[in-house]
Amino acid sequence: MDSKSYGFIGGGRITRIILKGLHNAGASFPNVIVSDIIMGYLEKLKQSYPEICISYNDDKLPARQDIVLISLHPPLILDLLKEIKPELKASAIIVSLAPKITIAKMQEALGGFDRITRVIPNAPSIVNAGYNPICFSSGISETEKSEILGFLSPLGPCPEVKEEKLEAYSLLTAMGPTYLWFQFYELRNILKEFGLNDAEIDESIKKMTDGALKTMFSSGMSPEEVMDLIPIKPIGDVEEKIKETYRNKLLSTFNRIKP
Numbered sequence: 001m002d003s004k005s006y007g008f009i010g011g012g013r014i015t016r017i018i019l020k021g022l023h024n025a026g027a028s029f030p031n032v033i034v035s036d037i038i039m040g041y042l043e044k045l046k047q048s049y050p051e052i053c054i055s056y057n058d059d060k061l062p063a064r065q066d067i068v069l070i071s072l073h074p075p076l077i078l079d080l081l082k083e084i085k086p087e088l089k090a091s092a093i094i095v096s097l098a099p100k101i102t103i104a105k106m107q108e109a110l111g112g113f114d115r116i117t118r119v120i121p122n123a124p125s126i127v128n129a130g131y132n133p134i135c136f137s138s139g140i141s142e143t144e145k146s147e148i149l150g151f152l153s154p155l156g157p158c159p160e161v162k163e164e165k166l167e168a169y170s171l172l173t174a175m176g177p178t179y180l181w182f183q184f185y186e187l188r189n190i191l192k193e194f195g196l197n198d199a200e201i202d203e204s205i206k207k208m209t210d211g212a213l214k215t216m217f218s219s220g221m222s223p224e225e226v227m228d229l230i231p232i233k234p235i236g237d238v239e240e241k242i243k244e245t246y247r248n249k250l251l252s253t254f255n256r257i258k259p
């Protein structure tokens with residue numbers, strides 16, 4: 001990490017994910033301070049990274065750093081910003097990791113402060129395989145953009161996107177792993193009963209998934225042609241139900257997180 005100081009407000013899952021990804025890439029955190037209202041989360045971070053500063057129930061300290069990352073759930077963010085406004089340096093950059101709360105709303109809560117970045121991170125950043133779409137407010141210079149992108153780059157690509165697309169990315173890249181992981185873990189449980197060991201199953205899941213994606217994106221075939229390559233579909237009779245579930249659940253979640 002560079003010589004800037006970093007304050008994380010909220011020391012839960014996404015802060016842990018980001019710090020672990022940066023740590024894997026060789027970073028240490030003498031210039032990082034994390035606040036949370038759960039002491040256990042802070043202690044866990046301190047155990048993993050003894051050089052880190054922790055701030056229990058006090059967001060003022062992280063708010064005074066060069067880069068202030070907001071790792072809170074959306075309903076808490078605007079009140080938090082109003083609370084930390086007097087602490088912010090004029091040169092600080094706010095990095096929000098949340099959906100729903102737009103740059104315009106944050107600017108309003110901060111009395112016009114225009115140095116705001118929004119990122120929608122995704123959990124595979126923890127193994128440096130994230131895909132973390134990002135957008136910047138107009139007050140962030142090109143040099144500062146490069147600095148923020150440099151800070152996040154060990155986690156995986158950060159494509160710059162239009163702000164209004166971030167909630168759709170939330171559903172795809174941030175929540176997407178939850179659509180897949182439970183199925184793969186269940187496949188692993190089931191396939192063990194059929195005689196494969198853990199190593200055989202894990203290698204098969206990796207290769208099968210990789211090959212399935214390559215077929216989808218590189219075969220030049222239509223979706224119908226791809227899906228017709230395999231005549232026996234053990235769960236084919238519930239596909240319509242699963243598709244309907246996807247449509248309904250994603251739509252209701254999108255309606256909840258859209259600005």
Ligand SMILES: NC(=O)c1ccc[n+]([C@@H]2O[C@H](COP(=O)([O-])OP(=O)(O)OC[C@H]3O[C@@H](n4cnc5c(N)ncnc54)[C@H](OP(=O)(O)O)[C@@H]3O)[C@@H](O)[C@H]2O)c1
Binds near residue numbers: 059120
């Ligand atoms: N996890 C992901 O993969 C992911 C991906 C993309 C985006 N995000 C976004 O990241 C944000 C945080 O999510 P998360 O997964 O990290 O949630 P989380 O694990 O629940 O962590 C949030 C933490 O912030 C604490 N908190 C609440 N108010 C606080 C305050 N004023 N000061 C300091 N800490 C406070 C919470 O305590 P309480 O639980 O007691 O409230 C909790 O420990 C959300 O907006 C989420 O949408 C997460």
